[in-house]
Amino acid sequence: MTRTRTYQPPAFVPDHRAAPGSIPAIVDAAFHRLRLQHHAIDAMPRNTPLDWAARADRLAVLHDRAARWWRVLNRHTSAGVPFVYIAAVGGAEHHEREEVRYWQESADDWRARAEQRPTSDAAGSLSNWAELGVA
Numbered sequence: 001m002t003r004t005r006t007y008q009p010p011a012f013v014p015d016h017r018a019a020p021g022s023i024p025a026i027v028d029a030a031f032h033r034l035r036l037q038h039h040a041i042d043a044m045p046r047n048t049p050l051d052w053a054a055r056a057d058r059l060a061v062l063h064d065r066a067a068r069w070w071r072v073l074n075r076h077t078s079a080g081v082p083f084v085y086i087a088a089v090g091g092a093e094h095h096e097r098e099e100v101r102y103w104q105e106s107a108d109d110w111r112a113r114a115e116q117r118p119t120s121d122a123a124g125s126l127s128n129w130a131e132l133g134v135a
Helices: 023-041 049-077 083-113 119-126
Strands: none
Touching: 049 083, 083 119
């Protein structure tokens, strides 16, 4: 007998060092909500190029939100915190911005495939140029 497993997110445990209502506690809770939304994306259909485009659009939105929350934390921690923490927060924000760009380009490429238009040069394995006879 096989069982179907459904994802159960771990219980949210806020950072015990962050005072309730403080900026770090608010950001911590926001990242928890983003993690749950990321897991919900797994349930989105992926049957057609437009399904994949919708999924990529959603991922771009979530990464944009994460970047903005890293920006909030960066502004909050800029005084009295060792530079290594500020650099880490800045690096995390930059990474999320790169993810936004990647997922936006991916969504555009999936829409191009659905419309039988050539995908971008950056499409890599998603490239449909050979299928369309584009040189």
